[in-house]
Every structure is written in structure tokens, then in C-alpha cells.
Amino acid sequence: MKPETLLEILHVAERLKNETRHSDTSSGRRESVAEHSWRLTLMAFLLKDEYPNLDMIKVMEMCLIHDLGEAFTGDIPVFEKTAADTKKEDEQLLKWLDTLPDNLQMEMKKLYEEMEERVSDEAKLYKALDGMEALIQHNEADIKTWQDNEYDLQLKYCWDRVEFSPYLKELRQLIQEDSLRKIEEEK
Numbered sequence: 001m002k003p004e005t006l007l008e009i010l011h012v013a014e015r016l017k018n019e020t021r022h023s024d025t026s027s028g029r030r031e032s033v034a035e036h037s038w039r040l041t042l043m044a045f046l047l048k049d050e051y052p053n054l055d056m057i058k059v060m061e062m063c064l065i066h067d068l069g070e071a072f073t074g075d076i077p078v079f080e081k082t083a084a085d086t087k088k089e090d091e092q093l094l095k096w097l098d099t100l101p102d103n104l105q106m107e108m109k110k111l112y113e114e115m116e117e118r119v120s121d122e123a124k125l126y127k128a129l130d131g132m133e134a135l136i137q138h139n140e141a142d143i144k145t146w147q148d149n150e151y152d153l154q155l156k157y158c159w160d161r162v163e164f165s166p167y168l169k170e171l172r173q174l175i176q177e178d179s180l181r182k183i184e185e186e187k
Contacts, residue, residue, distance in 0.1 A: 041060050
């Protein structure tokens with residue numbers, strides 16, 4: 001890859017540092033998309049020993065690139081995102097991918113296809129971690145930042161994504177307990 005191409009890609013990726021998400025950090029500022037992607041990737045790295053039969057490099061790659069489309073459309077919370085929003089994000093991402101060197105373009109498109117299909121265990125793990133990272137972040141934020149619909153979402157979201165893994169079910173249960181404690185303390 002030419003150094004100029006690398007810089008162009010990094011300039012697009014930098015947008016995710018400035019693109020804020022719906023959730024606040026524990027210090028009270030808005031979390032960026034890049035911060036979410038970083039911690040999601042760290043989660044995958046930390047779970048390497050729990051999933052020795054999976055290609056954890058692939059999982060980490062999925063975690064790193066999963067929100068790149070938001071560099072073009074911004075972040076829309078899961079409870080507000082429509083099919084039209086997803087279509088627009090996908091179209092803009094694909095348009096950008098088409099500008100990348102052929103080998104990188106093919107590799108990323110293959111990863112996005114696998115992530116979308118969610119058939120492989122790697123894609124299932126990435127998607128489960130993605131949802132749970134958001135739940136963890138909400139638990140770390142001040143509960144005053146939660147919208148009314150998030151109390152229910154915090155308790156119901158992502159359970160379907162962890163069904164394939166006893167480890168993830170246990171982790172999701174711990175996140176649930178943290179959410180319930182947080183809600184109870186608010187009363």
C-alpha cells in the first residue's frame with residue numbers, strides 16, 4: 001500500500017474519533033465511536049483464551065472495522081436506527097471501500113459480508129461483544145444520562161446474541177446484575 005493511500009484511509013478513520021455515540025463515559029463526556037471500537041477490540045483480545053478454536057484475529061478485525069460506515073453517516077442509537085439509515089450507511093461504506101486497493105477492498109468486503117450473515121462463530125462473537133460493550137458503557141455512565149427506553153433496553157438487549165456461548169451468557173448475566181444494581185440505587 002502506498003503511504004498516501006494509508007494516510008487517506010487514516011483520515012477517514014479519524015472521523016470516528018470525533019463522532020460521538022449516544023452514551024456518556026464514566027467521567028460524563030460523550031463516548032466516541034473510536035473509543036467504542038477500541039474497547040470492543042480489547043474485549044476480543046482479552047477473550048482469546050476463552051475461544052481457542054476461533055480465529056480471534058478475525059474477530060478483532062471485525063471489531064475494528066464494524067462502525068467505519070459511521071464515518072460517513074454518524075452514529076444512530078440502535079433504538080432509533082431504521083432500515084433506511086442502515087441502507088444509507090452500507091451504500092456509503094461500499095462506495096468508499098471501492099476506492100481502496102483491491103486486496104484491502106476484497107478483504108474488508110469479505111469481513112463485512114461475514115459480519116452481516118452472522119453464521120460463523122467469529123461473527124457471532126463480534127456481534128455479541130458489540131452489544132455488550134454498549135451495555136457495559138451505559139452501566140459505567142451516570143444513570144441520569146439514560147433515556148426512559150434504556151431502562152428496559154438495558155435489561156433485554158443482547159440476550160439473543162449470547163445464546164451460543166456459556167461464557168457470554170455468564171458475562172451478560174453479570175452485566176444484567178450491574179444494570180439492576182444501578183437502577184435500584186437510583187430509587
